[in-house]
Amino acid sequence: MEGKKTIIHVENLKKNFGSLEVLKEISIDIYEGEVVVILGPSGSGKSTFLRCLNQLESATDGTIIIDNMNITDKHTDINKVRENIGMVFQQFNLFAHKTVAENIMLAPVHLKTMTKEESKVKCSQLLERVGMPEKAEAYPSQLSGGQKQRVAIARSLAMNPDIMLFDEPTSALDPEMVGEVLAVMKELVADGMTMVVVTHEVGFAREVADRIIFMDGGYIVEQGTPEEVFQRPKEPRTIDFLNKVL
């Protein structure tokens, strides 16, 4: 990845919940267009790390610089930074009182990044892209899990972000719906989106990740290409974990 532009720079990130140290000392650079998959046992801090990247969790200590903006600095307008970082949640979190189209158009219209007409066009393009053009007027309660997650991805993309964060996007799905969501994510990879993905989908990680990060106990234990991490893991904890999930 040498010669590539750093888009996310994390230095000595620490996060405590009360007396519990969830992230102990995380330092990492993520490059533009890179697809990073974070693996690790539950409680290893991977979701917390992801949520620190858009400050849904505020860092206890350390520095996070995204697109040359220090988001751990109190004076940074975090809302502005978040416009540029899409996030997809395990539980979808679609706005239950709004239709699919309203979900997608809410942020662009209210943050005035688009006019209503532009956002309508964008909305139908995005629904086309996630394979659900006929669902614009449906409410979230009328959709399957896989459809909800695809709408959630479309909603994030409506702000034209440079970075997408995925927090276990397929963990709440029935097995037969995992494929349709991963397919949409793979398209994003093909488009060159910078992605940080927390997932248990080892197959997806192997196929599309530029880099695998293995976290345990609040640390990054090991990182490398999928080949390095899956074929020749060095750390005992990584080997132990991979033996369990593979």
Next chain:
Amino acid sequence: MSLIIQTYGSMLLGALGKTLLLTLLSLFFAMIIGMIFALMNVGHNRFFNFLGIAYVDAVRGVPLIVLAYFIYFGLPTAVRMMGVEGFRLTALQAGTMALSMNCGAYMAEIIRAGIESVDRGQMEASRSLGLNYAKSMQLVVVPQAIRTMIPSIINQFIITLKDTSILSVIGFPELTNMGKTISGNTFKSLETWAIVGVMYMVVIITLSKIAKRVERRVNRGR
């Protein structure tokens, strides 16, 4: 009974109108008071949290009748002590203040519970898109909270309507006060209070029927 209706019918209806006026005014202000203190309560500012809790505790800790006496008789005295002469409150003003404060405290609790019943992920999703806290509340959380709040708000509506009768003690000519006058004049207590009771009942049952319809409409498309 027909004698009472013939002689006092129009006065009773007028008094019922006063009751409804007081109820609607109080509910209007109570919604505003309730929204303000509920937002103080669910926010992350400790000072505002304290204010929100203190208000609800204070008002709920005082019987409405005491609050009404305090505002009607006590408040003008307090203003006079501060050196302002000639300050007086009408029974309607004092009644509206007492009921709004009282109902506002309960409303604050209803709204707080409604907001807290909305899944945290809704706020997080909205914030992750770049919307600020206020916009997220306004566009995402509160509209969803209102749906769960509607049955409790209707209930509070009915309680407040009935609580207006307490304000007969400060001489506001609402329905119960009129009942007192009529039964005093005619010595027909049984008939008078039966009529007054039925009048309250008709209004309240009508309101709850309308409310049920509103509730069903709001829940459509859920």
